[in-house]
Amino acid sequence: xDIPYTVTARPDTGLYNGKLGIWLFLASxxxxxxxxxxxxxxxxxxxxxxxxxxxxxxxxxAFLNTVILISSSVTMVLAWASLKMNQFQKARWCxxxxxxxxxxxxVVKFFEYSEKFAHGLAPKTNTxxxxxxxxTGLHGLHVVGGMVVMAFLFGPGAKMWRVAPERYTNRVEIxxxxxxxxxxxxxxxxxxxxxx
Numbered sequence: 001x002d003i004p005y006t007v008t009a010r011p012d013t014g015l016y017n018g019k020l021g022i023w024l025f026l027a028s029x030x031x032x033x034x035x036x037x038x039x040x041x042x043x044x045x046x047x048x049x050x051x052x053x054x055x056x057x058x059x060x061x062a063f064l065n066t067v068i069l070i071s072s073s074v075t076m077v078l079a080w081a082s083l084k085m086n087q088f089q090k091a092r093w094c095x096x097x098x099x100x101x102x103x104x105x106x107v108v109k110f111f112e113y114s115e116k117f118a119h120g121l122a123p124k125t126n127t128x129x130x131x132x133x134x135x136t137g138l139h140g141l142h143v144v145g146g147m148v149v150m151a152f153l154f155g156p157g158a159k160m161w162r163v164a165p166e167r168y169t170n171r172v173e174i175x176x177x178x179x180x181x182x183x184x185x186x187x188x189x190x191x192x193x194x195x196x
Contacts, residue, residue, distance in 0.1 A: 072101035
């Protein structure tokens with residue numbers, strides 16, 4: 001028995017099941033990160049003394065990571081667009097490109113964290129670093145989650161293209177929506193933590 005609305009839109013929402021599901025999941029993620037951002041703002045406003053991120057954090061590395069993530073969003077869109085144009089191999093290369101850019105983001109973040117720890121800066125150092133490591137660490141876990149799904153889509157999950165190309169395209173689109181959310185979170189993290 002086939003599950004309904006995996007390819008076609010539901011009549012009640014106009015979305016297929018996977019897309020509806022990812023939007024509901026992303027709504028819960030907005031609440032999670034929204035609560036953390038709100039906590040950061042309340043802690044900062046209530047503090048008598050607050051260290052400036054630019055004195056502790058590495059802005060050039062964070063800017064590099066911003067460029068990497070924006071580029072990865074472009075390759076993710078290209079993967080989905082290639083599938084819509086029936087160009088499977090191009091889509092696979094775009095997915096691999098997105099995966100490699102995500103890996104690059106994590107490598108830069110690893111060096112940034114290593115730099116902090118080498119100077120004795122850890123979450124226990126002060127409230128600013130505690131929230132910095134919490135927000136960027138949680139974001140990093142989301143990057144890893146996206147990479148796992150991408151690895152599946154250009155690996156064993158790619159078999160679906162032969163038997164159900166529309167479903168496969170939908171899965172890439174859903175992954176893209178998640179990935180754009182991950183990028184958007186970083187677009188907020190970068191100025192809030194590093195520049196303000």
